[in-house]
Amino acid sequence: MDSTGEREKLQRQIAAIAARMIVEEGRDSAQAKRKAAAALAGQRARSAAVLPDKEQMDTALREYLRTVVGAPHKAMLHRLRTVAAQWMQRLEEFRPYLVGAVLDGSATQHSPLKLNLYTESAKDVEMALLQWRVDFRVAEPPSGESRALEAIGFVLPSGDREGYEGPIAVLLTVYEPEALRVAPNARSRSSDPLLHPIERSGRASLAMLRQLLEQSEVAASPPPSRD
Numbered sequence: 001m002d003s004t005g006e007r008e009k010l011q012r013q014i015a016a017i018a019a020r021m022i023v024e025e026g027r028d029s030a031q032a033k034r035k036a037a038a039a040l041a042g043q044r045a046r047s048a049a050v051l052p053d054k055e056q057m058d059t060a061l062r063e064y065l066r067t068v069v070g071a072p073h074k075a076m077l078h079r080l081r082t083v084a085a086q087w088m089q090r091l092e093e094f095r096p097y098l099v100g101a102v103l104d105g106s107a108t109q110h111s112p113l114k115l116n117l118y119t120e121s122a123k124d125v126e127m128a129l130l131q132w133r134v135d136f137r138v139a140e141p142p143s144g145e146s147r148a149l150e151a152i153g154f155v156l157p158s159g160d161r162e163g164y165e166g167p168i169a170v171l172l173t174v175y176e177p178e179a180l181r182v183a184p185n186a187r188s189r190s191s192d193p194l195l196h197p198i199e200r201s202g203r204a205s206l207a208m209l210r211q212l213l214e215q216s217e218v219a220a221s222p223p224p225s226r227d
Contacts, residue, residue, distance in 0.1 A: 015060035
């Protein structure tokens with residue numbers, strides 16, 4: 001690649017094509033950007049190390065969702081956030097925070113609802129889910145996640161997804177309480193100027209999410225009639 005400007009231009013083009021693949025074909029981000037790079041520039045793109053990073057991909061995905069999908073995406077995102085708020089209230093004793101694509105607006109119908117919990121015992125979270133008869137699976141926490149205890153995944157039953165097309169996958173990552181003192185890292189904080197400050201924050205409490213939902217409802221309401 002001859003210059004930084006050309007590389008960035010190619011990265012944006014790859015990200016735009018990959019965003020369409022993610023939404024329309026259900027591909028994951030890594031697969032979509034590799035396929036988009038091969039279609040656009042062949043092996044030249046890979047050898048030049050110009051695959052877009054996470055921030056570039058998320059920005060392109062939000063742009064596609066805003067401009068092409070439009071209102072249906074806004075409705076889906078609002079519903080996912082509403083479901084997130086419901087589950088955060090149920091899990092309130094474990095200090096839940098919303099993170100990921102549902103928070104930053106890049107969620108598609110294939111995106112999991114991600115919550116971080118901060119508690120002394122992951123087993124207490126498991127016991128609560130068992131009491132609610134949730135069929136969950138436990139896994140090792142994501143690599144590189146400091147103070148993470150375990151990851152818990154489940155799919156919401158039909159009663160919890162009324163008004164939403166398709167199942168909602170939920171991923172809980174349980175952390176030691178001290179981890180809450182560490183601010184979200186740069187990778188989880190978006191710089192997209194079109195986002196609400198809470199959407200850009202990288203981590204939202206239940207109170208913050210409720211504020212975001214209330215403000216989005218106000219923004220979506222039609223202006224009062226002057227008749």
